[in-house]
Amino acid sequence: MKKILLVDDERWVRTALKWTITKLNLPIQVVHECENGLEALDWIKHNEVDLVLTDIRMPIMDGLSFVKELDSFKEKPDVIVISVHDEFQFVQKALRSGVFDYLLKPIEDDDLRLCLQKWLEKRKEEIKNLDSSLDVEDLPSSTIDRVLAYIERTPLSQITLKDVANNVHMNPSYLSQLFKQQLNKKFVDHITELRIEEGKRLLVTTSLRMSEIAERVGYSDLAYFSNNFKKIAGCSPSDFRKSRLQLVKSNHS
Structure with missing residues (x-):
């Protein structure tokens, strides 16, 4: 099951979204809810999540600021932003910042389903590409050997997933999956x-x-x-x- 975080300052919106997502019967689960971007950032620092659905207009920290701050994270989830029709200039900014997609309020069930299915297909394709790019016998273990060697010679304060991935010429997300697959730990x-x-x-x-x-x-x-x-x-x-x-x-x- 893929994990989703909902970020919206209106509780009834979060409740409606969670109910609809559950009703769609997709392999995804809402694991937490936050009222603003700052609260969401703090939660993501200590928890794992695959996808964030966030409103654009929120107090304390809005959706655009949240997406910008998320870029500094070592392992960041995908993001779908939620907006109203007259905020499309903000949606464009979010898309340029690398969010996966957007939804317009009021959110229709079919639109939500299509958006989430598209995201699930993207994740499947990433895993498929990873599997097809690796030699079943030798490449995974040799890559992990190089990763462990890099970790051993690098000060712990300087180690990030991104830097390790760059060192072995691999996408950070793929490396994270390979590491867990080979060593049975994250x-x-x-x-x-x-x-x-x-x-x-x-x-x-x-x-x-x-x-x-x-x-x-x-x-x-x-x-x-x-x-x-x-x-x-x-x-x-x-x-x-x-x-x-x-x-x-x-x-x-």
Whole structure:
């Protein structure tokens, strides 16, 4: 099932869209709703989604600003914008920014179905192209070997999916799918594990501040580093450092 995020400041619009999408019986599922672009950006930072349906006119952050900010994401979802007839100049701007398609209010069921089916076909074609471009036996594993070698020689703070994909001359979306297929884990999860392991090493072997360690392993946000650390290690970075240092002291006493 493909995951969809709905972004609209009017709750009744989101409710109607979700009900209609469910009724269409396509292999897609609305997994979350947001009231504006800023809220959506924050949610996407910590969650996976394949497609975003967003209104153009919203308070706090409108749809165009949201689409622009989304460009800075390492792995960004496709976007379909929703507009009214007299906002077509905004739709044109959105299309130039790389959104997949647009829908006009009031949204008809058939228009929504056709738009979503077209998007699903696009995703199928991307996967088909990926499969046809890879040698079944050798190329996937050799590509992943090159990816892992690149990751090993590159500072963790500098690793992005886009840069790794450029290094192996592959589309980031294709590489992400290949990585999961070959290693049975997501690229982002693998990098997170490496960052936390390096964080553990620095916590025990250096006297660097938490913020310095977070930055060294690729986190500009200390709270985000701490949350990921706790998820994997089962305790906070500070508690991990204290327990390991106490263990070292007890072994030397």
